[in-house]
Amino acid sequence: MNRPVFGLLLGGFLGIFDGLTAWFTPAARAGLLGIVIGSTIKGIITGVCIGYFAKKVHSLGLGIMFGLAVGMFLAFLVALMQHGYYFEIMLPGSLLGAIVGFATQRYKAEAAA
Amino acid sequence: MESLPDAVIGHMREVVTEPDFSGSPYRLIGEIGRGGMGVVYLGLDTRLGRRLALKVLRIIDADGQAAERMAEEARILASLEHPGIVPIHDLGTLPDGRIFYAMKFVEGTRLDRYAHGDPLLADRLRVFLRICETVSFAHSQGVIHRDLKPANIMVGQFGEVLVLDWGVAKVTGKAHEPSLTAGTPGYMAPEQVAGATDQLDARSDVYSLGKTLEALLVTYTGQIPKRLQAIWKKASSADRGARYATVLDLAREIERFQIGDRVLAYRETIGERVGRLATRNRTLVLLVAAYLAMRIVLFFLTKP
Numbered sequence: 001m002n003r004p005v006f007g008l009l010l011g012g013f014l015g016i017f018d019g020l021t022a023w024f025t026p027a028a029r030a031g032l033l034g035i036v037i038g039s040t041i042k043g044i045i046t047g048v049c050i051g052y053f054a055k056k057v058h059s060l061g062l063g064i065m066f067g068l069a070v071g072m073f074l075a076f077l078v079a080l081m082q083h084g085y086y087f088e089i090m091l092p093g094s095l096l097g098a099i100v101g102f103a104t105q106r107y108k109a110e111a112a113a
Numbered sequence: 114m115e116s117l118p119d120a121v122i123g124h125m126r127e128v129v130t131e132p133d134f135s136g137s138p139y140r141l142i143g144e145i146g147r148g149g150m151g152v153v154y155l156g157l158d159t160r161l162g163r164r165l166a167l168k169v170l171r172i173i174d175a176d177g178q179a180a181e182r183m184a185e186e187a188r189i190l191a192s193l194e195h196p197g198i199v200p201i202h203d204l205g206t207l208p209d210g211r212i213f214y215a216m217k218f219v220e221g222t223r224l225d226r227y228a229h230g231d232p233l234l235a236d237r238l239r240v241f242l243r244i245c246e247t248v249s250f251a252h253s254q255g256v257i258h259r260d261l262k263p264a265n266i267m268v269g270q271f272g273e274v275l276v277l278d279w280g281v282a283k284v285t286g287k288a289h290e291p292s293l294t295a296g297t298p299g300y301m302a303p304e305q306v307a308g309a310t311d312q313l314d315a316r317s318d319v320y321s322l323g324k325t326l327e328a329l330l331v332t333y334t335g336q337i338p339k340r341l342q343a344i345w346k347k348a349s350s351a352d353r354g355a356r357y358a359t360v361l362d363l364a365r366e367i368e369r370f371q372i373g374d375r376v377l378a379y380r381e382t383i384g385e386r387v388g389r390l391a392t393r394n395r396t397l398v399l400l401v402a403a404y405l406a407m408r409i410v411l412f413f414l415t416k417p
Contacts, residue, residue: 021408024408024412025412025415027415060396064396064400087411088411088415091407091411092404092407092408092411095400095403095404095407096404098400099397099400099401099404102396102397102400103397106394106397
């Protein structure tokens with residue numbers, strides 16, 4: 001499995017998980033399915049971008065920073081479409097991006113070992 | 114009659130026993146050290162103007178066994194071309210019949226003294242891995258060192274690591290060697306102490322390397338991880354079947370320890386395993402913890 005594919009799968013999985021956490025917010029429960037789908041798509045796009053970056057750049061620090069930036073940017077776009085909830089959407093989105101950034105860089109290192 | 118002072122007698126003895134290199138391109142500068150079989154001098158190759166080390170047989174043996182042993186050492190050194198083994202330049206005989214060989218002069222610190230200099234654990238392990246590389250190479254060439262110990266390992270000024278004194282090395286597959294106890298007490302494998310030369314193989318050097326690793330690490334002022342202690346105990350097990358089969362296996366075990374993998378010599382508890390994985394993936398643990406903490410905070414902040 002190459003890094004973009006790994007990023008895609010991990011981003012998608014974390015996107016599902018992140019979307020499901022909306023269940024803890026009663027006001028958002030009604031639109032849970034839409035949130036999960038949107039979060040998954042965002043996770044997949046983020047994962048592919050970060051995975052591609054990890055393929056080109058071999059640096060744990062840069063991988064995490066890039067993941068953070070991509071996660072934040074895509075989450076910002078989602079929040080823009082929602083006309084609000086910037087803090088609630090961008091903060092977890094950024095952190096998940098950083099996690100995917102870390103994982104894709106480490107995945108490369110372990111595959112090479 | 115007045116007797117001569119001790120200092121004068123000592124000097125005369127030195128002059129008499131000092132090797133005579135006249136007629137050779139080498140000139141003596143001074144003595145570096147003495148071993149069981151030979152004396153090592155700092156010399157100068159007058160043709161090239163470079164310093165070198167000259168190892169000279171200490172005694173003129175009647176049966177020629179010591180001379181043959183030293184010539185064998187020179188041949189072994191010549192056959193082992195490796196950055197961790199001092200290259201030999203010349204082999205010859207002095208006018209008094211003593212055999213000598215010339216090799217590269219290496220400046221550095223003996224491993225036992227290096228270990229007392231308080232290097233980091235990572236640096237100690239790096240040095241140990243270099244020793245393993247060299248010994249493993251020698252094994253691949255059919256040579257067993259048989260006298261591995263900190264005093265026979267030198268750490269150079271630029272971090273290079275050299276395995277010295279191949280005087281009692283054994284070439285595997287050679288004709289039967291008479292039973293002899295060669296090596297240093299405390300570092301010799303039990304089968305070596307017993308003089309069972311037919312039982313000597315790579316595992317005998319693994320035993321000595323285990324003891325060397327222990328000597329290298331006991332001077333470490335920090336906490337020595339249990340996993341590392343288990344490695345040297347396995348390597349220097351009295352039962353040679355329980356040791357690492359090869360030096361390469363020992364080196365791989367050290368590498369596993371370095372990257373935070375599970376080592377074969379140590380059965381860890383679940384808590385230790387979790388702790389090791391968390392330490393190994395510290396950044397990931399921090400990121401996940403930050404995510405979860407943020408989710409909890411958001412949960413309470415957005416609670417109606």
